[in-house]
Amino acid sequence: xxxxxxxxxxxxxxxxxxxxxxxxxxxxxxxxxxxxxxxxxxxxxxxxxxxxxxxxxxxxxxxxxxxxxxxxxxxxxxxxxxxxxxxxxxxxxxxxxxxxxxxxxxxxxxxxxxxx
Amino acid sequence: xxxxxxxxxxxxxxxxxxxxxxxxxxxxxxxxxxxxxxxxxxxxxxxxxxxxxxxxxxxxxxxxxxxxxxxxxxxxxxxxxxxxxxxxxxxxxxxxxxxxxxxxxxxxxxxxxxxx
Numbered sequence: 001x002x003x004x005x006x007x008x009x010x011x012x013x014x015x016x017x018x019x020x021x022x023x024x025x026x027x028x029x030x031x032x033x034x035x036x037x038x039x040x041x042x043x044x045x046x047x048x049x050x051x052x053x054x055x056x057x058x059x060x061x062x063x064x065x066x067x068x069x070x071x072x073x074x075x076x077x078x079x080x081x082x083x084x085x086x087x088x089x090x091x092x093x094x095x096x097x098x099x100x101x102x103x104x105x106x107x108x109x110x111x112x113x114x115x116x
Numbered sequence: 117x118x119x120x121x122x123x124x125x126x127x128x129x130x131x132x133x134x135x136x137x138x139x140x141x142x143x144x145x146x147x148x149x150x151x152x153x154x155x156x157x158x159x160x161x162x163x164x165x166x167x168x169x170x171x172x173x174x175x176x177x178x179x180x181x182x183x184x185x186x187x188x189x190x191x192x193x194x195x196x197x198x199x200x201x202x203x204x205x206x207x208x209x210x211x212x213x214x215x216x217x218x219x220x221x222x223x224x225x226x227x228x229x230x231x232x
Binding site for chain 2 (some may be wrong): 034036041042043044045046049090102103104105106107108109
C-alpha cells in the first residue's frame with residue numbers, strides 16, 4: 001500500500017521569506033511524486049512532479065521540490081514567498097511498480113498562509 | 117498543461133433526486149479518468165477509476181449502484197449520484213490522464229453538491 005504524510009496542517013511565512021512544505025511518502029516500489037495546489041472552491045492545479053533523474057525538480061510559479069530517497073521525502077520549496085501563494089497544497093504519490101492502479105494517493109494537505 | 121472541465125460547478129438538489137456531473141478533457145484524450153470526493157478541510161478520497169469503454173473500478177466502501185460512472189468516450193466521463201441524500205453533499209473532483217507510465221493527472225475545477 002502507498003501513503004503520503006504531510007505533517008503540518010498549516011505553514012505560516014512572511015512575504016519574501018523562503019517557504020518549505022513537508023511531505024514524506026511510503027511505497028513498495030519506486031515512487032512517482034506530485035505536488036498540487038488548490039485555491040478555495042477550485043480543483044487542483046498541477047505544480048510539479050518527480051519521475052526519475054535530477055532530485056531537484058522545478059515547477060510552476062517558482063516552486064521546486066527535492067526528492068530524497070533515503071529520507072523518503074519530497075518537500076516543496078520556494079525561495080521567496082508571495083501573498084498569492086496562500087492556498088492549500090497537496091502532495092501525492094503513485095507507486096511506479098503498480099501496473100494496475102494509476103490513481104494517486106494524496107496527503108492530508110497543508111495550508112500555506114503568507115503574511116504581507 | 118492540459119485542461120479538464122467539469123459541469124455543473126455547483127448544484128443544489130432535493131433529497132431523493134439524481135444528479136449527473138460531467139468531466140471532460142478538452143485538449144487531450146483521456147484513457148482513464150478518476151473521481152474523487154473531498155469533504156471540507158480534508159484531502160481527496162478516490163471513489164472510482166473510470167476506463168473508456170469498460171466498467172469503472174470502485175474503491176472499497178463506495179456503492180457502485182449509488183455512484184454510477186460512465187466513460188463512453190475518450191473525452192467524457194460522467195458521475196451520477198442516484199437518489200441523493202444530505203450525506204452525499206460534498207465536493208466532487210475528477211481528474212484525467214492521457215495514459216502511460218509517467219502520466220500527469222490533470223484535475224477539473226470540481227462540483228459542489230448540496231442535497232437538501
